[in-house]
Amino acid sequence: MTVLPDQFRAAARGAGATADDADLDSAANYLLSRWTEPQRHYHDVTHLAAVLEVVDRFAELAPNPDRVRLAAWMHDAVYDPRALGDANERDSAEFAQGLLHTxxxxxxxxxxxxxxxxxxxxxxxxxxxxxxxxxxxxxxxILAADEERYARYSAAIRREYAHVPDGDFRAGRTRVLQELLKLPSIYRLAPIHDQWEARARANLETELEILA
Known part of the structure; x- marks a missing residue:
């Protein structure tokens, strides 16, 4: 787990943070405590590490990769499966701006x-x-993962929404998957699109068949 705080400190420094290392490490560990909350089954530290790995792999495609890394750390900092609409993302964005200011x-x-x-x-x-x-x-x-990993992902999402009855979950999840499939492209950056687009669409279609 020590690698992740090191990565956070490096990204924060790259983005212009002036806090000392102890404060940066405290912030990273506080964020990790959020990412390990009990309601998280998919949106957890494993997901954070996976997002950071992709950002690092394709960092040359972004002009400000350290900002992207910090956004990865913050993007699910607030996560309540019972929240409505975009509340988690809005709250995470507000949280991010406040924490980075400090x-x-x-x-x-x-x-x-x-x-x-x-x-x-x-x-x-x-x-x-x-x-x-x-x-x-x-x-x-994750949408372009292999069959086994994608199955673990979809099962973890269901556990996060265990409070939702099966019929309501199937209807809501179906809408989410259909909206993703309606996108002209799930992945925007050409090298990522070329590698993952077809596999992601196949996974979404398969999950839709299972839900039906």
């Missing part, structure tokens, strides 16, 4: 990280937003 990250950078976090609500980016595209593509990387 760490001495320049205001405009903290605001940009908060903006990136907000994009994960609908994974919709404007043209010419490679930082946002990388974060969204990394967040959705």
């Amino acid at each position: 760490l001495g990250v320049p205001d405009e950078v903290a605001a940009e990280v908060a903006r990136l976090v907000g994009l994960t609500a609908g994974h919709a980016t404007e043209e010419n937003d490679p930082d946002g595209e990388l974060l969204c593509d990394a967040d959705l990387a």
Whole structure:
């Protein structure tokens, strides 16, 4: 687990944080305590590490990869499966801006990280937003996983929504998957699209068949 705080410290420094190492480590460990909350079965530290791995792998596609890394750390910092609409993403964005401010990250950078976090609500980016595209593509990387890993992912999502009756869950999950399939492209950045798009669409279609 020590690797993740080191990564957070490096990203924060790269984004202009002026806090000392002890404060940066405390912030990282506080974030990790959020990512290990008991209601999380998919949106947990494993997901955080996976998103960061994708960001690192394709970092050259983004002009500000450290901002993207910080947004990855923050994008599910607030996660309540019972929350309505985009509340988790909005609260995570607000949390991100406040925390980064306390760490001495320049205001405009903290605001940009908060903006990136907000994009994960609908994974919709404007043209010419490679930082946002990388974060969204990394967040959705699980959709292109192999069959076994995708099955674990979908089962973990169901556990997070254990409070929702089966019929309501199937209807809601079906809508989510159908909206993803309606996108012109699930993945925005060309190298990621070329590697993962077909596999992701096949996984979504298979899950829809199971739900039906």
